Amino acid sequence: MKKLGVIGGLGPMATAYFLQLLTQxxxxxxxxxxxxxxxxxxPQIPDxxxxxxxxxxxxxxxxxxxxxxxxxxxxxxxxxxxxxTAHYFQKNLEDAIGIPILNAVEETVLCLKEAGISxxxxxxxxxxxxxxxxxxxxxxxxISAMLPDRAGQQAVMQIIYQNVKAGQPVDLAAFWxxxxxxxxxxxxxxxxxCTELSLVKRxxxxxxxxxxxxxxxxxxxxxxxxxxxxxxxxxxxxxxGQCPS
Amino acid sequence: MKKLGVIGGLGPMATAYFLQLLTQxxxxxxxxxxxxxxxxxxPQIPDxxxxxxxxxxxxxxxxxxxxxxxxxxxxxxxxxxxxxTAHYFQKNLEDAIGIPILNAVEETVLCLKEAGISxxxxxxxxxxxxxxxxxxxxxxxxISAMLPDRAGQQAVMQIIYQNVKAGQPVDLAAFWxxxxxxxxxxxxxxxxxCTELSLVKRxxxxxxxxxxxxxxxxxxxxxxxxxxxxxxxxxxxxxxGQCPS
Numbered sequence: 001m002k003k004l005g006v007i008g009g010l011g012p013m014a015t016a017y018f019l020q021l022l023t024q025x026x027x028x029x030x031x032x033x034x035x036x037x038x039x040x041x042x043p044q045i046p047d048x049x050x051x052x053x054x055x056x057x058x059x060x061x062x063x064x065x066x067x068x069x070x071x072x073x074x075x076x077x078x079x080x081x082x083x084x085t086a087h088y089f090q091k092n093l094e095d096a097i098g099i100p101i102l103n104a105v106e107e108t109v110l111c112l113k114e115a116g117i118s119x120x121x122x123x124x125x126x127x128x129x130x131x132x133x134x135x136x137x138x139x140x141x142x143i144s145a146m147l148p149d150r151a152g153q154q155a156v157m158q159i160i161y162q163n164v165k166a167g168q169p170v171d172l173a174a175f176w177x178x179x180x181x182x183x184x185x186x187x188x189x190x191x192x193x194c195t196e197l198s199l200v201k202r203x204x205x206x207x208x209x210x211x212x213x214x215x216x217x218x219x220x221x222x223x224x225x226x227x228x229x230x231x232x233x234x235x236x237x238x239x240x241g242q243c244p245s
Numbered sequence: 246m247k248k249l250g251v252i253g254g255l256g257p258m259a260t261a262y263f264l265q266l267l268t269q270x271x272x273x274x275x276x277x278x279x280x281x282x283x284x285x286x287x288p289q290i291p292d293x294x295x296x297x298x299x300x301x302x303x304x305x306x307x308x309x310x311x312x313x314x315x316x317x318x319x320x321x322x323x324x325x326x327x328x329x330t331a332h333y334f335q336k337n338l339e340d341a342i343g344i345p346i347l348n349a350v351e352e353t354v355l356c357l358k359e360a361g362i363s364x365x366x367x368x369x370x371x372x373x374x375x376x377x378x379x380x381x382x383x384x385x386x387x388i389s390a391m392l393p394d395r396a397g398q399q400a401v402m403q404i405i406y407q408n409v410k411a412g413q414p415v416d417l418a419a420f421w422x423x424x425x426x427x428x429x430x431x432x433x434x435x436x437x438x439c440t441e442l443s444l445v446k447r448x449x450x451x452x453x454x455x456x457x458x459x460x461x462x463x464x465x466x467x468x469x470x471x472x473x474x475x476x477x478x479x480x481x482x483x484x485x486g487q488c489p490s
Contacts, residue, residue: 004375008282019261020258022257022261029411030410031288031289034256036284036287037257039284041282043278044277047277165274167269215377
């Protein structure tokens with residue numbers, strides 16, 4: 001059983017929920033059968049989206065590298081980062097730290113391909129969208145990324161920053177307007193591609209058609225470091241009438 | 246803002262919920278305003294109750310000390326252990342590690358005294374009950390510890406080990422039989438004095454009259470390392486007709 005390192009705090013509630021997912025996905029009948037985790041939660045790491053968009057000169061990479069190197073020196077054999085936007089730095093982090101950084105984006109592509117999805121909506125931060133993280137990962141895999149329009153993307157950012165990260169109530173009506181817009185345009189699945197949106201699923205369910213990228217990341221971590229409960233083999237239940245292409 | 250160290254995994258789901266409590270109790274409008282946390286979750290640490298009762302020679306103390314010393318060397322200025330039974334070792338840990346180990350038991354006494362409680366039910370592991378952790382802390386403070394009878398205590402252990410720690414459904418009927426038994430005998434408040442029972446409150450609410458010892462611990466950690474949201478100043482709402490003595 002490997003030790004998992006976690007670079008956390010981006011944001012802090014998503015990190016707590018990530019640990020919850022790791023635990024509930026683990027096939028264990030006692031404390032002792034669960035995986036070992038080393039977590040450094042440092043919410044003070046500069047905002048990823050602001051740096052990617054050039055709105056801030058504060059680069060989050062050096063602090064993430066420093067934490068990752070420490071986690072490795074404490075015995076972590078792989079690292080998970082429960083923040084999708086931070087995956088912009090995944091390759092740099094892996095090079096600098098020298099142990100595998102689980103790649104939630106690549107794992108999500110595998111998951112979509114297994115489900116036969118060719119059109120996936122992407123709900124994510126401006127940093128994730130503008131940097132083309134998912135668009136690039138989809139290219140050559142036969143999957144089209146369907147993005148919210150400008151107003152829809154603003155609504156998603158509002159939910160992430162002014163609702164979830166700020167500890168305020170979620171504007172569910174706005175969430176559904178954007179998500180249903182993507183389904184209406186033919187998305188067979190909609191990605192919750194920001195860990196703050198995973199919290200919307202935690203708190204409100206959301207039903208079928210959504211794939212939670214943090215669940216994908218947690219499952220990968222459990223597969224590497226522990227033993228997966230059978231019920232988590234499939235993370236994406238399609239809506240009725242949404243046949244894989 | 247201080248850095249909090251957490252000795253976790255005892256059990257792992259309680260640890261995830263502890264991080265959730267720290268986050269939701271923090272008065273913060275962005276990631277960056279939240280506290281920094283260093284967590285080592287090691288569920289493989291030997292069972293506390295089994296050692297305390299002499300059912301196992303495996304002492305959990307050395308591994309907890311080792312983790313605590315590491316957390317301190319990484320910059321932790323105080324340590325929280327989201328496991329009530331582990332508080333049996335609190336003084337030994339503090340002596341060996343050399344930074345404050347937050348004391349959930351003492352904090353709970355303060356909380357009960359503030360609320361004017363003189364009769365408190367204690368739902369906890371056999372290790373916590375047999376070692377007299379709460380009974381000793383109540384002595385001289387004018388608080389009587391009200392304990393479940395033998396069958397009730399067995400039911401509590403069943404819920405902790407065979408339900409929550411095993412990832413199985415909680416026998417809520419059994420929980421209520423024991424809790425209402427204590428209220429019926431005059432308990433003004435009933436302590437959820439095992440972090441697995443905090444998860445019962447997380448999942449089922451439970452209503453008034455209960456004081457969750459893990460909430461008490463989380464609040465103390467936020468007071469030391471962050472900024473507390475006003476709504477968490479009072480953690481114990483009494484049942485109607487249960488006037489403080």
